[in-house]
Amino acid sequence: MSDILEQQQAYYCARSAEYDQWWERQGRYDQGTERNQQWQIEGQLVRDTLHQLPAQNHILELACGTGIWTKELVKLGQSITAVDASAEMLAINQAKVQSDHVTYIQADLFTWQSEQQFDMIFFGFWLSHVPSNKLQAFLQGVSQMLKPNGYLFMIDSQRNQMATAKNQNMLDESPIHTRILNDGREFQIIKVFYDRDGLQSELAQVNIDADVRLTNEFFIYAHGQKVIRS
Numbered sequence: 535m536s537d538i539l540e541q542q543q544a545y546y547c548a549r550s551a552e553y554d555q556w557w558e559r560q561g562r563y564d565q566g567t568e569r570n571q572q573w574q575i576e577g578q579l580v581r582d583t584l585h586q587l588p589a590q591n592h593i594l595e596l597a598c599g600t601g602i603w604t605k606e607l608v609k610l611g612q613s614i615t616a617v618d619a620s621a622e623m624l625a626i627n628q629a630k631v632q633s634d635h636v637t638y639i640q641a642d643l644f645t646w647q648s649e650q651q652f653d654m655i656f657f658g659f660w661l662s663h664v665p666s667n668k669l670q671a672f673l674q675g676v677s678q679m680l681k682p683n684g685y686l687f688m689i690d691s692q693r694n695q696m697a698t699a700k701n702q703n704m705l706d707e708s709p710i711h712t713r714i715l716n717d718g719r720e721f722q723i724i725k726v727f728y729d730r731d732g733l734q735s736e737l738a739q740v741n742i743d744a745d746v747r748l749t750n751e752f753f754i755y756a757h758g759q760k761v762i763r764s
C-alpha cells in the first residue's frame with residue numbers, strides 16, 4: 535500500500551473520537567449559525583432523498599465510519615454489511631447504531647471485494663479519498679457487487695473552505711491535503727473533488743446510470759441503478 539493511503543487510514547483511526555464534530559459543526563468546524571444551518575439543511579435534503587428510495591433487502595455500506603449514514607441505512611434495509619478499515623471507527627459505529635441488522639467487516643477497500651451481490655451500495659465521503667489512478671478499479675468493484683438494477687447512493691464534499699476546519703489549509707487543486715487533528719498532529723490524505731458531469735461519466739463507465747446533484751454549497755450526491763447494457 536502506498537504511504538499516503540497508509541497515512542489516510544491512520545488519520546481516520548486517530549480522528550475517530552473527534553470525527554462527528556465535523557458533521558455536527560462543532561469546535562473547529564463551527565462556521566457560525568448561518569453556515570451551520572445551511573449545512574444542516576443540505577444534509578437533511580440528502581437524507582430525505584435517500585429515504586425516497588424503495589425499501590431494500592441487503593445494503594452494503596463502504597467506509598461506514600462512525601455511523602452517521604449507517605443509522606439512516608438501518609431504516610431503509612433489512613440487513614446492512616458495513617465495511618471500514620478502522621477498528622476505532624467500527625467500534626463507535628456499533629455503539630451508536632446498536633442494531634442486530636448490521637454486520638461489520640474490518641477491511642481495506644483497496645483490496646476487499648465481496649463475492650456476494652447486494653441490492654444497494656452506499657458510500658458517504660469516501661469516493662473523494664480514492665486516488666484518481668484507483669478510481670475506475672474501485673468503481674468496477676462496486677458495480678460487480680451490485681445486483682442488476684441494484685441501487686447506488688453516494689454523498690461527498692464540494693470544494694468549499696467553509697466545510698472544513700477553521701485551521702485547515704486552503705483547499706487548492708492538489709489531491710493531496712494536509713489534515714490537522716484537535717491535538718495538532720498532521721497527516722497527508724487524498725481528497726479529490728468531483729463535478730456533476732465528471733462523476734456521472736465515471737459512474738456510467740461502470741454501468742451505473744446515476745442522477746448526480748449538487749446542494750447549494752456543500753455536498754455532491756448521486757443516486758442511480760446498475761443497468762445491464764446489451
Ligand SMILES: C[S@@+](CC[C@H](N)C(=O)[O-])C[C@H]1O[C@@H](n2cnc3c(N)ncnc32)[C@H](O)[C@@H]1O
Pocket residue numbers: 539542543546547596597598599600601602603617618619620623641642643644657658659660663
Ligand atoms: C471521511 S470518512 C467517511 C465516514 C462515513 N462514511 C461518513 O460519511 O461519515 C472516511 C472513512 O474511510 C475509512 N477508510 C480510510 N481508508 C480506508 C481504506 N483503505 N479501506 C477502508 N476504509 C478506509 C476511514 O476509517 C473512515 O471511516
